[in-house]
Amino acid sequence: MDNQDKVQKFDVMVIGGGIAGEEAALNLAKMGFKIILVEKDYSIGGKMVHLSKVFPTLDCSACITTPKMSETTREPNITIKTYSEIKEIEKSGNHFIGKIIKKPRFVDEDTCTGCQLCEDVCPVSVDDQYQYDLVGRKAIYIPFAIALPKVAAIDLDNCILCGACEKVCPANSIDFTEKPEEILFEVTSVLIATGFNLFDAGKKVEYGYGRYKNVIHAMQMERQLVPTRPFNTVLRPKDGKSPDNIAYVLCTGSRDKSVGNPICSQICCMYSIKQAQLLMGALPMADVTIYYIDIRAYGKGFQEFYQQTKDMDVEFVKGKIAKIEEKEDGNLELFYEDIENGGKVKTAEHDMVVLAVGLLPNNEIASVFKDEELELDPFNYIKQKDKLINPALTSIDGVFVAGTAASPMDIPDTILSAGAASAEVAGYIRSLK
């Protein structure tokens, strides 16, 4: 009886607070459904909030995302649980029951004003995961400038327990005694919008990521191109030089059986082309070369965007990169198969290389379903039972999927997918009444 009293009841649980989760949650909330949105990170916003601009329109990504984040947090029908993990989900009649663990951030979410005085006094500096390790952050930190909620969190694994933050906090928000909170829930439907994982560039050992500091991955370049960038402008991480000859290596970790990901990631060609255009703006004197297998410019306006980029003198070389070697001055020598000129192996020197890393499935959520199997497709994305007619249906009745949890796709398709999923969820719940 006690437990029953503690159970929080909602119509829908949306798992994941990225663009797909926010879109679906808002759609459903506006239809009058009560939503619980569970996000594993400190802030909602997903990966999109960290991007510079979107292709092919070059609209500011954060300017699109932040109003949606804000609307999600203010919507009365949506309850958000950030820094939370779903431990189990079980089917019980027409409902799902389960448990969420809200992990402690050691800062009171209700009273923290996000003033960052705690950051100023914290002596620890560790890699900032939100800037993809290009700079440091403190052990107590606001995750990123436009985080929602804008509340500090303590990384206890790197905290030296000096207590400086607690002394300086004007709102008395620091609480090192905070414990994980267990939340029991009952929902009618579950919508999975957990997004994707980024391919680990270090797995392509021949490209030298990690060993050669001037080889970075596309998200690191993306961060260098945003206004809240880690450096003062686009710079080489090794020596702070402003690069003037940048290479892109497409299909890093996509269409590549040797790393276990044989499929196309759908977005790498276009985001590389977008970054090339942005680089031409940020570094007008720089040369940009894109090494590709095929350019897949398949969406509305994509081909024109590609053509425009070629007209801006970005060089496109059809060639598969075999290996990259670092020279003494930090420049990089690329060995590639020149496909359009007889397939000979050629070399080219660049002062910075960007690896256009692909998307990988994020299917961890499958393990929380205790009594029924959430099936995966052959590429380990959440299986869409009826891809053409009901794309959000999964193998479990009442569990739906949206966005890149189901397959690689770009932002407009993700938003469309979330819209379709919210309609399917609404139809399902109404069919039970």
Place this chain on the structure above:
Amino acid sequence: MENKKQKTVDILKETRKASENGKIRVKEFMGIKKKIKASLKLESKTIPQIIDETKLDASFVTYSLMTMMKYGDVQVDKIDDDDEYYFYKLKEVK
């Protein structure tokens, strides 16, 4: 109120030790911060000039200098004549 503020970290200390990695990173960062500040004390410098002077690892200097810039210790001064390297200077404390 002051007692209450002091209390939570002390309570945690009874059951948990300070992070060893955190201690190493503090020492490391404080050390390089001191060297970079000393290097920039008299005039603004580029990253290669700081590297030459301090004999520290190049990428570590860039990483640390940019972290210092993030936290308001240094700022950009100007760019060199070849438009290759920026000069950085200590931020004036008002």
